[in-house]
Amino acid sequence: MPIATVNPATGETLRTFRPFGPDEVEERVAAAHRAFRRYRTTGFPERTALLLRAADLLEEDLPEIARTVTTEMGKPLTAARAEAAKCVKAMRWYAGNAEALLADDGPSDADVRDSGAATARVHYRPLGPVLAVMPWNFPLWQVVRFAAPALMAGNTGLLKHASNVPQTALYLEDLFRRAGYPDGVFQTLLTGSDAVEGVLRDPRVAAATLTGSEAAGRSVAAVAGDEVKKTVLELGGSDPYLVLPSADLERAAATAVTARTQNNGQSCIAAKRFIVHADVHDEFVDRFTAGMAALRVGDPMDEATDVGPLASERGRADLEELVDDAVGHGAGVRCGGRRPEGLDRGWYYEPTVLTGVTPAMRVHHEETFGPVASVYRAGNLDEALDIANDSPFGLSSNVWTRDDAEVERCVRDLEAGGVYVNGMTASHPALPFGGVKRSGYGRELSGHGIKEFCNATTVWRAA
Structure with a gap:
């Protein structure tokens, strides 16, 4: 499938884009890996300021990006504006709540003593670069509901967006860049679906999230399973x-x-x-x-x-x-x-x-x-x-x-x-979202969603 903006209201091809070659994909995966090693050490105040800045920029851009979304996938302009506004809301919600959601927790004092420890706590640490394979139907919201919690947790993101919304995909990368995120923290991979397996098998990529068809979910889950990598899948619904x-x-x-x-x-x-x-x-x-x-x-x-x-x-x-x-x-x-x-x-x-x-x-x-x-x-x-x-x-x-x-x-x-x-x-953003059966597994949004791509690390100290 070509990477192009085709106006569904007219059938007219408005812009086409050259897919990234293997060298460009490698460069971006390497950048995500390098960025993670630095970004994971940042504190919540810095991450919060960055995400709030991204929310402010998106709010300023709302009329223009809404028109881009409507042009690329055909939803009514009023719905496109509402989608962008919802993204702003989610960014601000995670900016205000992520630190509390990821606060250390652990067992009761009685259970700590019973384990033979003086202290026992659980820390939530980021996993690394996360590959996000996203669909065209909510081209802003689907990405933001992954990116906002993942970035607040200290992960970096690689976005492989649907091939019919390339301008929206490139806008999202530019949004996070303009907000001040370090190079490599959030990048778009302008590729076809044939490049997904290679990226997911790369040892520098820690996990993947996919929203899309059952067939796409099966494919990503099979590769991730072979590589023993964490995935979250939100697939079809009836x-x-x-x-x-x-x-x-x-x-x-x-x-x-x-x-x-x-x-x-x-x-x-x-x-x-x-x-x-x-x-x-x-x-x-x-x-x-x-x-x-x-x-x-x-x-x-x-x-x-x-x-x-x-x-x-x-x-x-x-x-x-x-x-x-x-x-x-x-x-x-x-x-x-x-x-x-x-x-x-x-x-x-x-x-x-x-x-x-x-x-x-x-x-x-x-x-x-x-x-x-x-x-x-x-x-x-x-x-x-x-x-x-x-x-x-x-x-x-x-x-x-x-x-x-x-x-x-x-x-x-x-x-x-x-x-x-x-x-x-x-x-x-405050409610977990996801399904069962062939609708997928894992959860997005809320505290459940932000912890999907965290390492729940048990820290035990002897009495």
Whole structure:
């Protein structure tokens, strides 16, 4: 895949970039290794000042970088600005909380004495250069939610970004440079995916984090496993959205529209499978369909646009194949299901509601990366949970009910990394983020995320 900015709203190639050769990659890996040996000895006051400066610069750059993001991957400009603002918030959160999150801890005094020690503590030390393989759908946020905690912990970063967002990738390297980070602390590797294995196998690279497809995760995990290196993987998602009889249907339906179409429907944590109790199924579907059909599809640079184009022509074709397969196996199309009229340039697809979805359809098992919702009718909570868990993925989940007993049951039985009650899934720097099953392993964000790339070092001193 060429490294290029291709505007998904028009299909026009705007800029192409020469991939780094082996010598340039080697130079950057060596620089990351050299920088780590110095940077790991810096204190939290210095790291905090650097990250706060990066946050301030990003805030100043927000209008310009938002336009770059929209141009490269097609999300509405309002969403691109919100993404950049969220990155600023996360940087400032980690700048203010990292020292406390990584404070030394250890066992109780009684357990210290029982171990035969005078003192026993756990120190959290950085691992080294971390390779980050990142996707195009949130090209700023996905990187920052790795970089902010990793850099505050004292690691250095090597970013291999998606090939269709090269200008965003280069901007991020420049952002940290302008903030005053030492040379080599954060660098972009402008390469194709074929270079990832060589970088990961390099003994100077300590670990890797990847957000992306299941196939990409398998590949990186296999190499890392062979090299015995730590990885964090955030892969696909097909999040269930349970609507039970006591739910506020007006709010549930309105939130469902946003939950399915955020980022043009191209989000791992977007709700994708809407599992509705039979008692409220028809009313919910009517409300949900009306909301989806009312969305405005168009130019992502237009402030009035709700849904822009998909990021690539291949992505739209994949989505069309899933919808065609579902219809061929008996699914109903309540709205959408086609390319919108009047938008002949670019890779647009109408917000779509499929009803009567069954396990015979590919959409039941595969992730729909676009504004297509699959709706199921469930006779009771047991059936709803069975449908929800009948998926290879387990990233997050949503539950709409006013019944506390149903909430507790869902928290206990849903196979997911998160359960969001009467609201939609969203990431926040203070909350751990990640999944189970084929959605990956490890956690990003919060104290869990910052410790993923730390060496928990036991320090024991004899009595």
